[in-house]
Amino acid sequence: MPRYIVERTFPGGLDLPTNEAGDRLCRQIVDTNAEEGVTWVQSFVSLDRIHTFCVYDAPTPEAIREVARRNKLPVDGITEVSVLDPYFYLGIGHAGAEAKKPSRLRAPWLPFSYLVA
Template sequence: MPRYVVERTFPDGLNVPITEVGADALGGVVMRNAEKGVTWVQSFVSLDKKHSFCIYDGPSPEAIRSAAHKNSLPVDKIMEVRVLDPYFYR
């Protein structure tokens, strides 16, 4: 399955409460992604919470974009990537 980095901008910041409400919201994202064959692996969020860089596995950029739309999430850029492990060379 191809792996992608998805860049997003949240002009007002990304705020997910660390409560049951936040857990339910993220669980819904995971569920709706799965409907498109997309797996959310991990995300990194800038300190100002206005940008995120998310790792996804999915069949295509179109599937990831469709899942983002279904989740009402912005998409600035989708880039297919490969793993570069620094410990592989030792």
């Protein structure tokens, strides 16, 4: 399934309460998304709460736009992305220390569709 970053602007700031009302709203959004095969993975919110950058798995950008419309959420842009792993080379540990044996390339993240074709 393709992965996308969805950029949104909330001119008055994102208002998502951290209580039962916020929980209900998130569940409603997730349920509506599921109707189009869209999964909200996570979101990043700017400190002023005006901009969000949301990670979605979805069949198409159009599916994301449709659920955004139904959820009454703005969409400034949708960009299909892939993962760039900073530990792309084998032999480099998470602390950045090189291993004693030579590094060899590891295939970058591939969409699941490549694996089942």
